[in-house]
Amino acid sequence: MTGAPSGPPASARLLLSCADRPGIVAAVSSFLEKQGANIFQSDQYSTDPEGGEFFMRVEFHLEGIDDNRDDFERGFADVAGSLGMSWRISYTAQRKRIAIMVSRYDHCLLDLLWRWRRGELDCDIPLVVSNWTDLQADVETFGVQYVHVPVDKDKKAEAEARHLGLFGERFDLIVLARYMQIMSGDFLQAVKTPVINIHHSFLPAFAGADPYARARERGVKLIGATAHYVSEELDAGPIIEQDVSRVTHRDSTETLVGIGRDIERSVLARAVKAHLEDRVIVFGNRTVVF
């Protein structure tokens, strides 16, 4: 999955889905042409041309769109309404805001911060929240605020209330960069923001705790990592990206953990990048990744 660079200013990404039928692409592209837009990337997918679900992502440049978003959206709402579409639009001028949650492992966190500083991730990262203090100095090096929210087993609800307070409605995405706490269903409902987690196995194998030890116990010849949207059921949400690495009988659980770090950080970075570029559409428990 090799992402295109972020579009020029005054550009936007339109994502939509509806029951498949003839004329959808024509309706969308004609509307965009009439507005004066220049489409520079367009992807579509249909689960089945006969009676299936249709998905589309269009990235386009339209001079002045950032001053006329309401007009544009009203206009498109008509098209969408006539075809029964679900849709959303995202403007590249409006950078997404990410909050990262982390416990004590630094590899996914640092990889995201390095990529962000280097310009690989088109977003703002103003906040890292942790149930530990270990990584505070590292995070502050990047000019990012680090907030320590301890999570006591019997006071989880309090911690989650603090999290909700910190996030408010200021974020577009929460990334769990090896955050070793399970989130309650109440929290996930309340937060109203997509949450991406990295799990250290190729799901659905080894969901839950200690996947590397269990991988060694089972004697697998590949280990992996999976980035997915968090849902109430543990490690069962829609998968965005996965990858694996070859291992042998020589690898102890400790060396598996080391090999796994490299997979985890690259899989999480690819998933976050795809989300930031509005390439991911969830449907049912699966994803379309354009």
Place this chain on the structure above:
Amino acid sequence: MTGAPSGPPASARLLLSCADRPGIVAAVSSFLEKQGANIFQSDQYSTDPEGGEFFMRVEFHLEGIDDNRDDFERGFADVAGSLGMSWRISYTAQRKRIAIMVSRYDHCLLDLLWRWRRGELDCDIPLVVSNWTDLQADVETFGVQYVHVPVDKDKKAEAEARHLGLFGERFDLIVLARYMQIMSGDFLQAVKTPVINIHHSFLPAFAGADPYARARERGVKLIGATAHYVSEELDAGPIIEQDVSRVTHRDSTETLVGIGRDIERSVLARAVKAHLEDRVIVFGNRTVVF
């Protein structure tokens, strides 16, 4: 590169390129909608939204198109003319015809024939031409004609004349499945058919003879194979597909050849499949593979 299955009957693939400008997608999709077509896959790519070259592939179903190809094409020629497009169309009802050329190695040839028999390659393969007789029995098992055309060093032109006679205008693609003869520029001009070759290295490394021996000599840790359209310059034509496999100091030239066989046959099969599904557009010395 995971190909979609061949479309239903009464479907077609339209490939086009032109200078990028607003309105191309709208023009194409509106034309198709007016004809009553249902687009079930559409891909596009622009080298640069400002002044670049635009490429598009649309796969669609249109009831009755196979009885009205001339009308359809006349109609589209108008659209294309107004936008300065180069274009071609391919009907899934009209299976492509492949001729395979081979010398003595069986692995690429058999892999293509197995895949074809199993329905993975949507084409007819009526002819295999070889400068040796070794593989005749294998080929005839598949009900395919095997023609032996010896190639003497000093009578190459005669052999090529026989090849041209055999191919006539009956083929859409010629596949060199480890055919160990260099084709003359005259032949390539005269044959008027795309020719895909598999070269046993990751080009541009180790173009020319004995790539595995040279790979071992250089001490590389990966070997590869490259499928490309044949052009007059040896191993320098547009690349369609490449892949590699990890090797070590333990691998002799002989074991490299064995490892390479697996890469060669899968890379060639993927390239041929992409060509058959009209996914490849050549521009300059590169390819767009949708």
Place this chain on the structure above:
Amino acid sequence: MTGAPSGPPASARLLLSCADRPGIVAAVSSFLEKQGANIFQSDQYSTDPEGGEFFMRVEFHLEGIDDNRDDFERGFADVAGSLGMSWRISYTAQRKRIAIMVSRYDHCLLDLLWRWRRGELDCDIPLVVSNWTDLQADVETFGVQYVHVPVDKDKKAEAEARHLGLFGERFDLIVLARYMQIMSGDFLQAVKTPVINIHHSFLPAFAGADPYARARERGVKLIGATAHYVSEELDAGPIIEQDVSRVTHRDSTETLVGIGRDIERSVLARAVKAHLEDRVIVFGNRTVVF
């Protein structure tokens, strides 16, 4: 895993395991030197230098060994006894014999037969057994006997009795090349031969039936295949080799099956090759693959 070519005649492979302690390598290599052997490959692995289990594979040339096997083995038994070793020896002059079982899918079977014919697999393959007749002509092309043993749901014991009769004690390995029947514990006990199966998922994910459909349902971004020794518990035996391929939302169950075919055949071939070269030692439910 890139295998060395089969050793020269008059060579052998010694595999052993014992509690780790100092002096094992010295004892084994000194014994071999005194016999006049030249070691050309040696691998060892210890689960833990302190109190762990030690594994070793030595491949050596020894002029005349094939006429003096009993003497050699008696001599080594003394060394082994003094160090409490489990061990076995395999002579390259004595080719292993394989029987293949298959149902209706041809890809794993053809790949094995083709590799065998071209000398990649150092063994004899005198027999293919199937519960269908579909692949008879293909198999006979390779000069291999094809025996049809129908398996009725309610007469499975009869079929297994016929299998045992066919195999007798004439085989060193049975390969299930997509044989779609579950073997009874009684059969596995009685057959006294290792059985390698190819399962069409990356185990432990998607054990059991219909792994490709379940992979699509779960929305994974990688599919895989696993070669393992068959044990009584379904798809739970010691894993020899695994591999995966990247897939996307576009891949239907049918295209997953096609992509999977390529993984299955190469994973199975690598596992069979490792077994034939005596590279695999089972311990507990895991394997050491040297």
Place this chain on the structure above:
Amino acid sequence: MTGAPSGPPASARLLLSCADRPGIVAAVSSFLEKQGANIFQSDQYSTDPEGGEFFMRVEFHLEGIDDNRDDFERGFADVAGSLGMSWRISYTAQRKRIAIMVSRYDHCLLDLLWRWRRGELDCDIPLVVSNWTDLQADVETFGVQYVHVPVDKDKKAEAEARHLGLFGERFDLIVLARYMQIMSGDFLQAVKTPVINIHHSFLPAFAGADPYARARERGVKLIGATAHYVSEELDAGPIIEQDVSRVTHRDSTETLVGIGRDIERSVLARAVKAHLEDRVIVFGNRTVVF
């Protein structure tokens, strides 16, 4: 290449090569046994059992060896002398010292420093030298000295003299982590330390400047990186490690650079780790990597 963790204290690695002949393994392992050593990893390779070159790496624990290195080495010198061996020994108690050279790209540098901090690289890294000042703050975060040595085109000899002064005889390895200056033959002769470079292509393709731009120009479908020991001829030294990543027509030179960063950093880290664990033996222009 999945490395074993660093051995326990009082352990060492012996590397040797000589003309292949019977008895080498026995001689080495018997010597070690007599000293009371416990071998916990042993690898060997012969280019040809008849008249080839033999290579061996043995990792062993020997209580008290760090107080008796001279005795041990004198003893082994006798064994080595009688078999005509070249050899070297490395003690895990004596950590290797690395100096890193870098220009302005941070990805390889940060990855090495981060792996070092978390204990993946068993070495000291007291010094980073750069011809730019950009990365000074990052490096100092890790508690590592950063020395700025500008390199003027016409005063290269002066800069190299400063480098030699900085390195003295205090280092076991110099790592060029995207250091964008070509070193003179005089410098390489004088420095008397192995130098590992990361080149941003799969060599031998695209040696020299601008490999990503040239890769795009050639239309390859894979890009790669190569870690090699630096020799006088540019990008032509012995290769230690290589890897590739899949790319498409959509990737601009800029996105290739981004994809390449991930390959470069992991390939360089794997090569440095292999060197630190004494797994690499150079012979001719190739490497054995155990």
